[in-house]
Amino acid sequence: xxxxxxxxxxxxxxxxxxxxxxxxxxxxxxxxxxxxxxxxxxxxxxxxxxxxxxxxxxxxxxxxxxxxxxxxxxxxxxxxxxxxxxxxxxxxxxxxxxxxxxxxxxxxxxxxxxxxxxxxxxxxxxxxxxxxxxxxxxxxxxxxxxxxxxxxxxxxxxxxxxxxxxxxxxxxxxxxxxxxxxxxxxxxxxxxxxxxxxxxxxxxxxxxxxxxxxxxxxxxxxxxxxxxxxxxxxxxxxxxxxxxxxxxxxxxxxxxxxxxxxxxxxxxxxxxxxxxxxxx
Amino acid sequence: xxxxxxxxxxxxxxxxxxxxxxxxxxxxxxxxxxxxxxxxxxxxxxxxxxxxxxxxxxxxxxxxxxxxxxxxxxxxxxxxxxxxxxxxxxxxxxxxxxxxxxxxxxxxxxxxxxxxxxxxxxxxxxxxxxxxxxxxxxxxxxxxxxxxxxxxxxxxxxxxxxxxxxxxxxxxxxxxxxxxxxxxxxxxxxxxxxxxxxxxxxxxxxxxxxxxxxxxxxxxxxxxxxxxxxxxxxxxxxxxxxxxxxxxxxxxxxxxxxxxxxxxxxxxxxxxxxxxxxxxxxxxxxxxxxxxxxxxxxxxxxxxxxxxxxxxxxxxxxxxxxxx
Numbered sequence: 126x127x128x129x130x131x132x133x134x135x136x137x138x139x140x141x142x143x144x145x146x147x148x149x150x151x152x153x154x155x156x157x158x159x160x161x162x163x164x165x166x167x168x169x170x171x172x173x174x175x176x177x178x179x180x181x182x183x184x185x186x187x188x189x190x191x192x193x194x195x196x197x198x199x200x201x202x203x204x205x206x207x208x209x210x211x212x213x214x215x216x217x218x219x220x221x222x223x224x225x226x227x228x229x230x231x232x233x234x235x236x237x238x239x240x241x242x243x244x245x246x247x248x249x250x251x252x253x254x255x256x257x258x259x260x261x262x263x264x265x266x267x268x269x270x271x272x273x274x275x276x277x278x279x280x281x282x283x284x285x286x287x288x289x290x291x292x293x294x295x296x297x298x299x300x301x302x303x304x305x306x307x308x309x310x311x312x313x314x315x316x317x318x319x320x321x322x323x324x325x326x327x328x329x330x331x332x333x334x335x336x337x338x339x340x341x342x343x344x345x346x347x348x349x350x351x352x353x354x355x356x357x358x359x360x361x362x363x364x365x366x367x368x369x370x371x372x373x374x375x376x377x378x379x380x381x382x383x384x385x386x387x388x389x390x391x392x393x394x395x396x397x398x399x400x401x402x403x404x405x
Numbered sequence: 406x407x408x409x410x411x412x413x414x415x416x417x418x419x420x421x422x423x424x425x426x427x428x429x430x431x432x433x434x435x436x437x438x439x440x441x442x443x444x445x446x447x448x449x450x451x452x453x454x455x456x457x458x459x460x461x462x463x464x465x466x467x468x469x470x471x472x473x474x475x476x477x478x479x480x481x482x483x484x485x486x487x488x489x490x491x492x493x494x495x496x497x498x499x500x501x502x503x504x505x506x507x508x509x510x511x512x513x514x515x516x517x518x519x520x521x522x523x524x525x526x527x528x529x530x531x532x533x534x535x536x537x538x539x540x541x542x543x544x545x546x547x548x549x550x551x552x553x554x555x556x557x558x559x560x561x562x563x564x565x566x567x568x569x570x571x572x573x574x575x576x577x578x579x580x581x582x583x584x585x586x587x588x589x590x591x592x593x594x595x596x597x598x599x600x601x602x603x604x605x606x607x608x609x610x611x612x613x614x615x616x617x618x619x620x621x622x623x624x625x626x627x628x629x630x631x632x633x634x635x636x637x638x639x640x641x642x643x644x645x646x647x648x649x650x651x652x653x654x655x656x657x658x659x660x661x662x663x664x665x666x667x668x669x670x671x672x673x674x675x676x677x678x679x680x681x682x683x684x685x686x687x688x689x690x691x692x693x694x695x696x697x698x699x700x701x702x703x704x705x706x707x708x709x710x711x712x713x714x715x716x717x718x719x720x721x722x723x724x725x726x727x728x729x
Contacts, residue, residue, distance in 0.1 A: 296500075
């Protein structure tokens with residue numbers, strides 16, 4: 126029997142690779158935005174043009190290039206989703222691991238906190254916080270992360286509860302492995318599947334939440350994000366007008382969808398490649 | 406012979422949901438001398454595994470220690486801090502489990518898992534030395550082409566091979582005491598024989614505490630035998646004393662229940678009844694309900710421990726001939 130390494134197995138599984146490519150394309154679009162197109166500002170004369178060679182995605186009601194908006198929007202959306210995932214992971218994963226492994230007072234306490242956070246209505250709270258702390262893009266990202274960690278912690282905790290009862294954890298304790306090593310190596314690697322998938326979900330929801338907040342006018346109005354584009358399209362009636370300037374909302378929505386799907390594919394691809402049993 | 410591990414009147418129990426503590430191990434007292442193999446026998450539910458976990462200090466949260474001492478090389482293990490126990494586990498005392506299929510971490514390769522033990526206990530060794538030590542150890546427990554096997558994962562090993570990996574992992578730091586909790590129960594007979602052979606060779610390097618309900622395995626490996634019933638040590642002695650002259654009715658019952666090649670087609674003897682749950686123990690002898698030689702006193706008072714020879718003890722109200 127051959128042992129495939131993580132990378133070999135990941136490359137072999139087409140879907141994960143496809144997700145990675147999609148994510149890479151969007152990430153490089155975001156990173157290279159200044160090289161690809163000029164920052165869309167002011168207004169132009171060529172309003173509401175359908176997609177053409179000059180304007181790949183057409184123009185909006187102010188005559189601005191929609192392709193440039195999507196590219197610059199990717200920058201913001203990526204930033205928001207990465208910050209949100211970092212915040213959620215840094216709080217959620219250790220919280221879940223500890224509450225699942227330590228069954229005493231500490232575990233119950235963390236579990237209680239997770240429960241309390243889960244009962245909070247997310248969208249209204251996000252709106253309130255975003256309104257209070259001001260609509261800078263970093264604030265929005267941190268708020269999204271702060272409200273996303275409980276679900277991640279819950280998934281981590283449930284998987285930890287299951288794995289920590291298994292005998293190999295007891296066996297690891299029997300040879301003197303420290304609790305920290307057991308938690309962050311033995312258990313975390315075993316629950317990497319659900320945790321990773323959940324992380325990609327957080328990433329996807331972060332983009333959606335940011336779009337939602339921007340759509341409601343609570344994003345940063347001075348930067349372009351995918352949500353801002355959609356908000357402007359909605360405000361201008363582009364979604365319901367006939368004849369419909371479909372390109373105004375279609376490309377942006379597609380990008381949100383592709384981004385979310387690619388991240389999910391990437392997550393499940395990593396998950397499959399991490400598990401030695403599904404590698405071959 | 407100096408004593409390596411001493412159980413001194415060790416008692417513990419489990420707390421139920423109401424907080425009431427039900428005693429399980431009651432005044433457990435026995436010794437493991439250096440370089441000797443001790444078999445702990447008894448039916449399922451007699452507290453054998455709890456005895457092991459007590460040495461490792463890995464009892465579940467609901468366990469309550471009610472008294473006594475567990476002394477390892479003159480030091481009471483019950484007084485050690487968690488950090489000190491971490492250093493003892495794996496280095497001085499190690500343990501092998503019953504289920505080889507679930508005792509190895511499925512997502513870490515076995516080279517890492519065995520090497521991790523050395524990394525923890527032998528910080529002086531570098532990566533290269535650790536790798537060599539692991540390879541040698543795998544060879545020692547009879548795993549062919551160990552260099553190749555290092556990079557493999559548990560699911561690529563058969564049950565017997567995994568048990569060898571477990572043994573390699575438990576013995577890599579050459580612990581003074583190896584605890585084996587039914588190491589052969591989950592294996593088929595030929596693999597059992599091979600694993601027993603490995604354990605027989607390892608036992609020269611330290612003491613062995615073998616927990617089993619298979620008296621054949623005890624006869625094969627052990628020097629001393631401790632018979633446990635419902636959390637009490639009912640009889641202990643050298644292997645010969647227990648096998649040739651079993652005194653306690655429970656030990657006699659266990660011996661009678663071993664099938665032999667010469668036994669005909671008549672029904673095999675079995676001790677009537679089952680081990681009671683820890684909340685239903687009687688006040689006197691815990692075996693009284695199932696005992697064939699039971700009389701009134703048994704139910705009411707805990708029987709005395711009588712010494713029959715220098716090493717042979719039995720806890721029973723019956724009178725036995727003292728032998729020297």
